[in-house]
Amino acid sequence: MTIKTLLSNHQDLVQLAYFAIIMVLLWIGEAFFTAGLAHEKFKHTRINLLFIFTALPIQLLMVSIVLMIAVWTNLHHWGLINYLPMHKNFWTYYITMFVLMDLCEYIYHVTMHKLDFLWKFHxxxxxxxxxxxxxxxREHPGETFVRMSFQMLWVFLLGPAAAVLVLRQTVQTFxxxxxxxxxxxxxxTNRIIGLIFxxxxxxxxxxxxxxxYTDxxxxxxxxxxxxxFGTYAELGKKETVYGVDTHMDPEKNSKIRSILKIPFQKLERK
Ligand SMILES: [Zn+2]
Ligand SMILES: [Zn+2]
Incomplete structure (x- = not known):
């Protein structure tokens, strides 16, 4: 088995390793170059990393279903892409699918904010x-499930090739x-790059x-x-305060058990 086939057969593991490498490199960079106490950073990271253990089984299982849907849609020439004129050309096909899938992610994110029962997870x-x-x-396993369910829907509606999903995941991770x-x-630099990204x-x-600003x-x-769609905003570093105004208790926000319970508690209005 060549390295190329090994990598293409285990794309999920390749993506996972890529995710880990980018995250570790940037984390080390943050630890070195930004002010802050090392033990505080470790403590903060430890809580968030626990979410990997709840998300990973759901993510890996559902990714294989997403890929199965992609194989099915391509086999049956199903999906919106087949009705768009640009799908015959390699470049326009990849760019169109990438942009359409990004629009789907935007819709997904707005939905998570606007529907109360989904907001409680997000x-x-x-x-x-x-x-x-x-x-x-830092993502509730309930949101992992909802996010992947939405992804199944997008793939079913659009019909992207599995290679598009891999490309998208690679860019999205970074x-x-x-x-x-x-x-x-x-x-x-932000003004220029932020025009598109x-x-x-x-x-x-x-x-x-x-x-x-949260919305x-x-x-x-x-x-x-x-x-x-009129949801663009800018705010300076000094004015930005992280969190959600209804859940600002540092004690509760740093305990995995109380965080996991949030979606099942009564929602105070934002
Ligand atoms: Zn959000
Ligand atoms: Zn975020």
């Missing part, structure tokens, strides 16, 4: 009172981890504890949807 991600690369994996890093882009500066605004910058990889 607010676990927002309840982090410090945001660093480890916040990327973008999502980078969006949570404590490093921020210089203002000028979600930058750490833009995602930090989304983690601000109060409305209307802004929903974009996953691209920021164009926020600009297009």
């Amino acid at each position: 607010l676990v991600h927002h309840s982090d009172l410090k945001v660093d690369v480890s916040t990327t994996v 973008s999502n981890i980078a969006a949570h890093t404590q490093f921020r882009l210089p203002e000028r 979600i930058t750490p500066n833009l995602h930090h605004v989304h983690h601000h504890y109060q409305l209307p 802004c910058n929903y974009g996953d990889v691209l920021s164009v949807w926020d600009r297009l």
Whole structure:
């Protein structure tokens, strides 16, 4: 078996290793270059990393179903892509599918904020009172299930090839981890890159504890949807306070048991 076939047969593990490498590298960078006590950073990271253990089994199981759906849609020429004129050309096909899937992620994220019973799961991600690369994996297992269910729906509706899903996952992993890093882009660079992409500066605004900022910058990889649908916002580093105004207790926010219970408690209005 060549390395190439080994890698293509175990894409899920390759993606997992890639995710871990980016996260560890950025985490080390944060530990060295940003101010803060080392033991505080370890404590914060430890809580968030526990969510990997609850998410991973759900994620891996559901990814295999997503891939099965992709194989089925391609075999039966099913999905919106077959009705779009650009699907015959390699480049336009990949770009169109990537952009459409990014729009789906935007819709998913808005839905998680706007429906109360889904917000109770998603607010676990927002309840982090410090945001660093480890916040990327702070996700309630209930949200992992909902996120992957939505992904099944998008794949069924659009009909992307499995290779598009791999490309998307590769870009998405980098973008999502980078969006949570404590490093921020210089203002000028942010203005240029932020025209198209979600930058750490833009995602930090989304983690601000109060409305209307919590309900802004929903974009996953691209920021164009926020600009297009009027949910784009900017906020300076000094003004940004991480968390959710209904869940600001540091004690509760750092205990995995109390965090996991959040979706099953009565929701106070934001
Ligand atoms: Zn959110
Ligand atoms: Zn986030």
